[in-house]
Amino acid sequence: MRNSSWLLPLALLATTASLAACAPASEPAREPAAVSETIAPAAAYVAATTPKLEHMAVWAKDLEKTSKFLTEALGWKRHPIVFGVNEDDPTFGGMKLAFIDANGFWLELVQPTTEGPGMEFLNQKGNGSLVELDFAVPDFDKTMARMKDKGIDVVGMDGNPLRNGGLLKEWVIKDGKRVDGDERLMYLPMNASAGTSIELFWEYPNGAVIYRDDTWPAETRPAPSAPRLDHTVVMSANLPNTTKVYTDTLGLETLPLTQGLNRDWMGAGEDQHAWVKTNGSIWVELVAPSGEAGKKALGDSKLGDGALVELGVEVSDINAFHDAMAAKGIKMTAGDGVALPAGQKSITVASSGDRYSYFPLDKSEGMRILVFQRGPADKSVFAQRDAQAEAKN
Numbered sequence: 001m002r003n004s005s006w007l008l009p010l011a012l013l014a015t016t017a018s019l020a021a022c023a024p025a026s027e028p029a030r031e032p033a034a035v036s037e038t039i040a041p042a043a044a045y046v047a048a049t050t051p052k053l054e055h056m057a058v059w060a061k062d063l064e065k066t067s068k069f070l071t072e073a074l075g076w077k078r079h080p081i082v083f084g085v086n087e088d089d090p091t092f093g094g095m096k097l098a099f100i101d102a103n104g105f106w107l108e109l110v111q112p113t114t115e116g117p118g119m120e121f122l123n124q125k126g127n128g129s130l131v132e133l134d135f136a137v138p139d140f141d142k143t144m145a146r147m148k149d150k151g152i153d154v155v156g157m158d159g160n161p162l163r164n165g166g167l168l169k170e171w172v173i174k175d176g177k178r179v180d181g182d183e184r185l186m187y188l189p190m191n192a193s194a195g196t197s198i199e200l201f202w203e204y205p206n207g208a209v210i211y212r213d214d215t216w217p218a219e220t221r222p223a224p225s226a227p228r229l230d231h232t233v234v235m236s237a238n239l240p241n242t243t244k245v246y247t248d249t250l251g252l253e254t255l256p257l258t259q260g261l262n263r264d265w266m267g268a269g270e271d272q273h274a275w276v277k278t279n280g281s282i283w284v285e286l287v288a289p290s291g292e293a294g295k296k297a298l299g300d301s302k303l304g305d306g307a308l309v310e311l312g313v314e315v316s317d318i319n320a321f322h323d324a325m326a327a328k329g330i331k332m333t334a335g336d337g338v339a340l341p342a343g344q345k346s347i348t349v350a351s352s353g354d355r356y357s358y359f360p361l362d363k364s365e366g367m368r369i370l371v372f373q374r375g376p377a378d379k380s381v382f383a384q385r386d387a388q389a390e391a392k393n
Contacts, residue, residue: 048142051135051200051250053278054209055106056232058367061127063098063111066365070100073328074313075226077101079216082173083181083208087114099212102229103222104281117158128366130232130308132197133284140166140184140202150249154186162186172208181208192249194242195306196234227371231283231312235266237298237305239274239288246276246284253277255388259381260285261349261356265335266309267294270351275385310368318346318355318373332357353379
Protein backbone atom coordinates (compact mmCIF):
# COMPACT_ATOMS: atom_id res chain seq x y z
CA MET A 1 0.00 0.00 0.00
CA ARG A 2 1.15 3.52 -0.73
CA ASN A 3 1.40 6.05 2.09
CA SER A 4 -1.41 8.52 1.34
CA SER A 5 0.20 11.22 3.47
CA TRP A 6 2.66 11.65 0.61
CA LEU A 7 0.00 12.87 -1.77
CA LEU A 8 -1.97 16.07 -2.21
CA PRO A 9 -5.69 15.79 -1.37
CA LEU A 10 -6.48 15.85 -5.08
CA ALA A 11 -4.49 12.66 -5.48
CA LEU A 12 -6.90 10.81 -3.22
CA LEU A 13 -9.33 10.78 -6.12
CA ALA A 14 -7.02 8.31 -7.84
CA THR A 15 -5.87 4.92 -6.66
CA THR A 16 -2.89 5.11 -4.36
CA ALA A 17 -1.23 2.28 -6.25
CA SER A 18 -1.10 4.21 -9.50
CA LEU A 19 0.78 7.06 -7.84
CA ALA A 20 3.72 5.07 -6.59
CA ALA A 21 6.43 7.26 -8.08
CA CYS A 22 4.51 10.02 -9.79
CA ALA A 23 5.71 13.35 -11.04
CA PRO A 24 6.01 16.50 -8.90
CA ALA A 25 3.83 19.58 -9.31
CA SER A 26 6.54 21.36 -11.24
CA GLU A 27 8.51 18.96 -13.37
CA PRO A 28 12.30 19.25 -13.33
CA ALA A 29 13.98 20.72 -16.37
CA ARG A 30 14.23 18.08 -19.06
CA GLU A 31 16.93 17.35 -21.48
CA PRO A 32 15.74 17.85 -25.06
CA ALA A 33 13.21 15.25 -26.18
CA ALA A 34 13.33 13.41 -22.86
CA VAL A 35 9.64 12.56 -23.10
CA SER A 36 6.74 13.65 -25.24
CA GLU A 37 5.38 17.06 -24.21
CA THR A 38 1.85 15.74 -24.68
CA ILE A 39 2.09 13.50 -21.61
CA ALA A 40 0.23 15.07 -18.69
CA PRO A 41 2.16 15.25 -15.40
CA ALA A 42 0.95 12.95 -12.65
CA ALA A 43 -0.20 14.19 -9.23
CA ALA A 44 2.32 15.92 -6.97
CA TYR A 45 3.93 14.84 -3.74
CA VAL A 46 3.66 17.03 -0.65
CA ALA A 47 7.28 16.87 0.45
CA ALA A 48 9.95 17.80 -2.06
CA THR A 49 12.88 15.63 -1.01
CA THR A 50 11.65 12.92 1.38
CA PRO A 51 12.64 9.53 -0.07
CA LYS A 52 10.61 6.34 0.06
CA LEU A 53 12.10 2.87 -0.39
CA GLU A 54 10.14 1.77 -3.46
CA HIS A 55 11.99 -1.37 -4.52
CA MET A 56 15.27 -3.26 -4.36
CA ALA A 57 17.40 -4.48 -7.22
CA VAL A 58 18.64 -8.08 -7.40
CA TRP A 59 21.18 -9.05 -10.04
CA ALA A 60 20.39 -12.30 -11.83
CA LYS A 61 22.48 -14.38 -14.19
CA ASP A 62 19.26 -15.93 -15.48
CA LEU A 63 16.20 -13.80 -14.79
CA GLU A 64 13.79 -16.62 -15.60
CA LYS A 65 15.35 -19.05 -13.11
CA THR A 66 15.42 -16.45 -10.33
CA SER A 67 11.82 -15.51 -11.00
CA LYS A 68 10.78 -19.17 -10.97
CA PHE A 69 12.39 -19.74 -7.58
CA LEU A 70 10.74 -16.71 -5.97
CA THR A 71 7.31 -17.54 -7.31
CA GLU A 72 7.37 -21.29 -6.70
CA ALA A 73 9.15 -21.38 -3.32
CA LEU A 74 7.67 -18.26 -1.73
CA GLY A 75 4.38 -17.84 -3.54
CA TRP A 76 5.29 -14.36 -4.77
CA LYS A 77 4.03 -13.08 -8.11
CA ARG A 78 5.82 -11.80 -11.17
CA HIS A 79 4.34 -8.78 -12.85
CA PRO A 80 3.72 -9.38 -16.57
CA ILE A 81 5.33 -6.07 -17.53
CA VAL A 82 8.08 -6.50 -20.13
CA PHE A 83 10.76 -3.80 -19.98
CA GLY A 84 14.47 -3.21 -20.16
CA VAL A 85 17.36 -0.88 -21.00
CA ASN A 86 18.70 -0.45 -24.51
CA GLU A 87 21.86 -2.41 -25.17
CA ASP A 88 23.67 0.66 -26.48
CA ASP A 89 23.07 2.71 -23.32
CA PRO A 90 26.48 4.28 -22.53
CA THR A 91 25.94 4.57 -18.77
CA PHE A 92 24.14 1.39 -17.77
CA GLY A 93 24.64 -1.14 -20.55
CA GLY A 94 21.82 -3.34 -21.77
CA MET A 95 19.50 -4.89 -19.18
CA LYS A 96 16.56 -7.25 -19.09
CA LEU A 97 14.25 -6.45 -16.15
CA ALA A 98 11.33 -7.93 -14.22
CA PHE A 99 9.33 -7.01 -11.12
CA ILE A 100 8.42 -9.51 -8.39
CA ASP A 101 5.70 -8.68 -5.85
CA ALA A 102 7.17 -9.90 -2.53
CA ASN A 103 3.76 -9.67 -0.88
CA GLY A 104 3.63 -5.90 -0.60
CA PHE A 105 7.10 -4.81 -1.73
CA TRP A 106 8.75 -4.97 -5.14
CA LEU A 107 11.97 -6.69 -6.05
CA GLU A 108 13.43 -5.68 -9.40
CA LEU A 109 15.33 -8.50 -11.05
CA VAL A 110 18.11 -7.26 -13.31
CA GLN A 111 19.86 -9.40 -15.90
CA PRO A 112 22.69 -7.48 -17.60
CA THR A 113 22.84 -8.29 -21.31
CA THR A 114 25.84 -6.25 -22.51
CA GLU A 115 29.06 -4.92 -21.05
CA GLY A 116 28.69 -2.04 -18.60
CA PRO A 117 28.45 -1.36 -14.85
CA GLY A 118 25.67 -3.91 -14.48
CA MET A 119 27.65 -6.75 -16.04
CA GLU A 120 30.74 -5.75 -14.06
CA PHE A 121 28.80 -5.93 -10.81
CA LEU A 122 27.31 -9.32 -11.70
CA ASN A 123 30.76 -10.69 -12.47
CA GLN A 124 32.17 -9.28 -9.23
CA LYS A 125 29.39 -10.09 -6.77
CA GLY A 126 27.75 -13.10 -8.38
CA ASN A 127 24.30 -14.38 -9.18
CA GLY A 128 21.59 -13.36 -6.72
CA SER A 129 23.50 -10.37 -5.37
CA LEU A 130 21.34 -7.81 -3.62
CA VAL A 131 22.57 -4.75 -5.43
CA GLU A 132 20.90 -1.55 -4.36
CA LEU A 133 18.19 0.25 -2.41
CA ASP A 134 15.95 2.23 -4.76
CA PHE A 135 14.28 5.26 -3.19
CA ALA A 136 11.62 7.25 -5.02
CA VAL A 137 11.90 11.01 -4.51
CA PRO A 138 9.13 13.53 -5.15
CA ASP A 139 11.32 16.18 -6.81
CA PHE A 140 14.53 15.12 -8.51
CA ASP A 141 16.14 18.53 -8.86
CA LYS A 142 15.34 19.65 -5.33
CA THR A 143 16.71 16.38 -3.99
CA MET A 144 19.89 16.83 -6.00
CA ALA A 145 20.20 20.38 -4.65
CA ARG A 146 19.68 19.13 -1.12
CA MET A 147 22.50 16.63 -1.58
CA LYS A 148 24.69 19.42 -2.90
CA ASP A 149 23.91 21.50 0.18
CA LYS A 150 25.18 18.58 2.25
CA GLY A 151 28.43 18.54 0.27
CA ILE A 152 27.45 15.45 -1.73
CA ASP A 153 27.97 15.35 -5.48
CA VAL A 154 25.64 12.66 -6.74
CA VAL A 155 26.79 10.36 -9.54
CA GLY A 156 25.46 8.00 -12.17
CA MET A 157 25.41 4.23 -11.91
CA ASP A 158 28.92 4.10 -13.35
CA GLY A 159 30.25 6.41 -10.62
CA ASN A 160 30.78 9.30 -13.03
CA PRO A 161 28.97 12.67 -13.01
CA LEU A 162 25.36 12.53 -14.20
CA ARG A 163 24.74 12.56 -17.93
CA ASN A 164 21.60 14.19 -19.35
CA GLY A 165 20.33 15.13 -15.92
CA GLY A 166 20.25 11.48 -14.86
CA LEU A 167 17.85 10.50 -17.64
CA LEU A 168 17.42 6.77 -18.20
CA LYS A 169 15.41 5.80 -21.26
CA GLU A 170 14.00 2.37 -20.57
CA TRP A 171 11.68 0.60 -22.97
CA VAL A 172 8.32 -0.89 -22.04
CA ILE A 173 5.94 -3.10 -24.03
CA LYS A 174 2.47 -1.53 -23.91
CA ASP A 175 -0.42 -2.91 -25.96
CA GLY A 176 2.04 -5.00 -27.93
CA LYS A 177 4.21 -2.03 -28.86
CA ARG A 178 7.65 -1.05 -27.61
CA VAL A 179 7.56 2.50 -26.19
CA ASP A 180 9.79 4.67 -24.06
CA GLY A 181 9.55 4.50 -20.28
CA ASP A 182 11.52 7.39 -18.84
CA GLU A 183 12.95 8.10 -15.41
CA ARG A 184 15.74 10.10 -13.85
CA LEU A 185 18.09 8.59 -11.33
CA MET A 186 21.14 9.44 -9.31
CA TYR A 187 23.32 7.59 -6.82
CA LEU A 188 25.03 8.61 -3.62
CA PRO A 189 28.79 8.20 -4.09
CA MET A 190 30.14 5.29 -2.06
CA ASN A 191 32.00 7.59 0.32
CA ALA A 192 28.67 9.20 1.23
CA SER A 193 26.63 5.99 1.44
CA ALA A 194 28.86 3.93 3.75
CA GLY A 195 29.45 1.47 0.93
CA THR A 196 25.83 0.73 0.01
CA SER A 197 24.51 1.35 -3.50
CA ILE A 198 21.67 3.84 -2.93
CA GLU A 199 19.65 5.06 -5.89
CA LEU A 200 17.31 8.07 -5.78
CA PHE A 201 14.88 8.08 -8.70
CA TRP A 202 11.92 9.97 -10.14
CA GLU A 203 9.50 8.70 -12.78
CA TYR A 204 8.04 10.54 -15.73
CA PRO A 205 4.35 9.74 -16.19
CA ASN A 206 5.26 7.18 -18.87
CA GLY A 207 7.72 5.43 -16.55
CA ALA A 208 7.79 1.68 -16.01
CA VAL A 209 7.05 1.93 -12.27
CA ILE A 210 3.86 3.90 -12.83
CA TYR A 211 2.77 1.55 -15.61
CA ARG A 212 3.55 -1.40 -13.32
CA ASP A 213 1.20 -0.19 -10.59
CA ASP A 214 -1.54 0.86 -13.01
CA THR A 215 -1.66 -2.72 -14.31
CA TRP A 216 -1.50 -4.72 -11.07
CA PRO A 217 -5.03 -5.35 -9.75
CA ALA A 218 -5.54 -6.78 -6.27
CA GLU A 219 -6.68 -10.19 -7.51
CA THR A 220 -3.30 -10.84 -9.18
CA ARG A 221 -1.21 -10.22 -6.07
CA PRO A 222 0.20 -12.84 -3.68
CA ALA A 223 -2.18 -14.33 -1.16
CA PRO A 224 -2.17 -12.40 2.14
CA SER A 225 -1.10 -15.61 3.88
CA ALA A 226 1.99 -16.01 1.66
CA PRO A 227 5.46 -15.32 3.08
CA ARG A 228 6.10 -11.57 3.28
CA LEU A 229 9.32 -9.64 2.74
CA ASP A 230 9.83 -7.82 6.04
CA HIS A 231 13.32 -6.32 5.88
CA THR A 232 16.69 -6.30 4.21
CA VAL A 233 20.05 -6.31 5.98
CA VAL A 234 22.99 -3.96 5.45
CA MET A 235 26.37 -4.98 6.87
CA SER A 236 28.21 -2.16 8.64
CA ALA A 237 31.78 -1.86 9.91
CA ASN A 238 30.84 1.34 11.76
CA LEU A 239 27.21 1.34 12.88
CA PRO A 240 27.00 5.03 13.97
CA ASN A 241 28.45 6.25 10.67
CA THR A 242 26.20 4.01 8.59
CA THR A 243 23.14 5.10 10.58
CA LYS A 244 23.89 8.74 9.74
CA VAL A 245 23.55 7.98 6.02
CA TYR A 246 19.89 7.17 6.58
CA THR A 247 19.11 9.80 9.20
CA ASP A 248 21.28 12.81 8.27
CA THR A 249 21.58 12.32 4.50
CA LEU A 250 18.26 10.73 3.59
CA GLY A 251 16.17 12.21 6.40
CA LEU A 252 14.77 8.86 7.58
CA GLU A 253 14.08 7.77 11.15
CA THR A 254 15.59 5.01 13.25
CA LEU A 255 14.27 3.34 16.39
CA PRO A 256 15.77 3.15 19.88
CA LEU A 257 15.82 -0.64 19.47
CA THR A 258 19.33 -2.07 19.12
CA GLN A 259 18.36 -5.75 19.19
CA GLY A 260 18.04 -8.15 16.29
CA LEU A 261 18.55 -11.79 15.49
CA ASN A 262 22.02 -13.16 16.17
CA ARG A 263 23.61 -14.50 13.01
CA ASP A 264 26.57 -16.72 13.74
CA TRP A 265 27.65 -16.95 10.10
CA MET A 266 28.58 -13.23 10.04
CA GLY A 267 29.35 -12.67 13.72
CA ALA A 268 26.29 -10.56 14.46
CA GLY A 269 25.20 -10.59 18.09
CA GLU A 270 21.75 -9.71 19.38
CA ASP A 271 22.57 -6.09 20.30
CA GLN A 272 24.53 -4.80 17.28
CA HIS A 273 21.62 -3.58 15.18
CA ALA A 274 19.79 -0.44 14.05
CA TRP A 275 16.35 -0.36 12.42
CA VAL A 276 15.58 2.23 9.73
CA LYS A 277 12.03 3.25 8.82
CA THR A 278 12.04 3.62 5.06
CA ASN A 279 8.63 5.23 4.38
CA GLY A 280 7.92 2.01 2.49
CA SER A 281 6.58 -1.39 3.48
CA ILE A 282 9.87 -2.99 4.59
CA TRP A 283 12.63 -2.11 7.04
CA VAL A 284 16.36 -1.69 6.57
CA GLU A 285 18.23 -3.48 9.35
CA LEU A 286 21.80 -2.29 9.87
CA VAL A 287 24.01 -4.98 11.41
CA ALA A 288 27.55 -4.63 12.81
CA PRO A 289 29.45 -7.95 12.62
CA SER A 290 32.19 -8.67 15.15
CA GLY A 291 34.70 -11.35 16.09
CA GLU A 292 36.41 -13.66 13.66
CA ALA A 293 33.23 -14.37 11.72
CA GLY A 294 32.63 -10.63 11.40
CA LYS A 295 36.15 -10.01 10.12
CA LYS A 296 35.67 -12.76 7.55
CA ALA A 297 32.33 -11.36 6.37
CA LEU A 298 33.61 -7.78 6.18
CA GLY A 299 36.70 -8.95 4.29
CA ASP A 300 34.74 -11.05 1.80
CA SER A 301 34.96 -9.49 -1.68
CA LYS A 302 31.33 -10.46 -2.33
CA LEU A 303 30.15 -8.91 0.94
CA GLY A 304 32.04 -6.26 2.92
CA ASP A 305 31.15 -2.95 4.55
CA GLY A 306 27.86 -1.59 3.21
CA ALA A 307 26.83 -4.80 1.46
CA LEU A 308 23.19 -5.75 1.22
CA VAL A 309 23.55 -9.25 2.59
CA GLU A 310 20.12 -10.79 2.95
CA LEU A 311 16.36 -10.60 2.68
CA GLY A 312 14.27 -11.26 5.80
CA VAL A 313 11.00 -13.06 5.03
CA GLU A 314 8.28 -13.57 7.64
CA VAL A 315 6.16 -16.72 7.76
CA SER A 316 3.35 -17.62 10.15
CA ASP A 317 4.45 -21.22 10.80
CA ILE A 318 8.12 -21.99 10.26
CA ASN A 319 7.66 -25.73 10.92
CA ALA A 320 5.05 -25.98 8.17
CA PHE A 321 7.26 -23.89 5.89
CA HIS A 322 10.22 -26.19 6.55
CA ASP A 323 8.12 -29.22 5.62
CA ALA A 324 6.79 -27.53 2.48
CA MET A 325 10.32 -26.75 1.32
CA ALA A 326 11.46 -30.30 2.09
CA ALA A 327 8.66 -31.54 -0.17
CA LYS A 328 10.16 -29.37 -2.93
CA GLY A 329 13.62 -30.85 -2.36
CA ILE A 330 14.93 -27.82 -0.47
CA LYS A 331 16.76 -28.48 2.81
CA MET A 332 16.74 -25.34 4.96
CA THR A 333 19.94 -24.39 6.83
CA ALA A 334 21.22 -22.37 9.78
CA GLY A 335 22.97 -19.99 7.37
CA ASP A 336 25.67 -20.17 4.71
CA GLY A 337 25.62 -23.93 4.35
CA VAL A 338 25.63 -24.75 8.08
CA ALA A 339 23.15 -27.53 8.78
CA LEU A 340 20.32 -27.03 11.23
CA PRO A 341 20.76 -28.94 14.51
CA ALA A 342 19.61 -32.54 14.21
CA GLY A 343 15.87 -32.88 14.59
CA GLN A 344 15.24 -29.12 14.47
CA LYS A 345 13.41 -27.17 11.79
CA SER A 346 14.77 -23.75 12.81
CA ILE A 347 17.09 -21.88 15.15
CA THR A 348 15.35 -20.43 18.21
CA VAL A 349 16.73 -17.24 19.79
CA ALA A 350 16.49 -17.83 23.54
CA SER A 351 16.05 -14.18 24.53
CA SER A 352 13.25 -13.37 22.08
CA GLY A 353 11.69 -16.65 21.07
CA ASP A 354 12.05 -15.67 17.42
CA ARG A 355 12.84 -18.60 15.14
CA TYR A 356 14.67 -18.61 11.81
CA SER A 357 16.34 -20.63 9.09
CA TYR A 358 17.96 -19.93 5.72
CA PHE A 359 17.52 -21.13 2.18
CA PRO A 360 20.62 -22.90 0.85
CA LEU A 361 22.31 -20.58 -1.63
CA ASP A 362 22.43 -23.22 -4.35
CA LYS A 363 18.63 -23.46 -4.27
CA SER A 364 17.83 -19.75 -3.98
CA GLU A 365 19.72 -18.65 -7.12
CA GLY A 366 22.40 -17.07 -4.95
CA MET A 367 20.08 -14.88 -2.86
CA ARG A 368 20.68 -15.08 0.88
CA ILE A 369 17.16 -15.36 2.33
CA LEU A 370 16.38 -15.66 6.03
CA VAL A 371 12.93 -17.01 6.90
CA PHE A 372 11.59 -16.22 10.37
CA GLN A 373 8.62 -16.70 12.65
CA ARG A 374 7.97 -14.22 15.44
CA GLY A 375 8.28 -15.28 19.03
CA PRO A 376 5.87 -14.31 21.82
CA ALA A 377 4.59 -10.74 21.54
CA ASP A 378 6.17 -9.71 24.85
CA LYS A 379 9.63 -10.94 23.78
CA SER A 380 9.95 -10.95 19.99
CA VAL A 381 12.44 -8.48 18.49
CA PHE A 382 10.03 -7.87 15.62
CA ALA A 383 7.11 -7.22 17.97
CA GLN A 384 9.25 -4.73 19.91
CA ARG A 385 10.29 -3.05 16.68
CA ASP A 386 6.75 -2.66 15.44
CA ALA A 387 5.52 -1.44 18.83
CA GLN A 388 8.22 1.25 18.92
CA ALA A 389 7.36 2.32 15.39
CA GLU A 390 3.66 2.53 16.24
CA ALA A 391 4.45 4.63 19.33
CA LYS A 392 6.39 7.11 17.17
CA ASN A 393 3.56 7.56 14.66
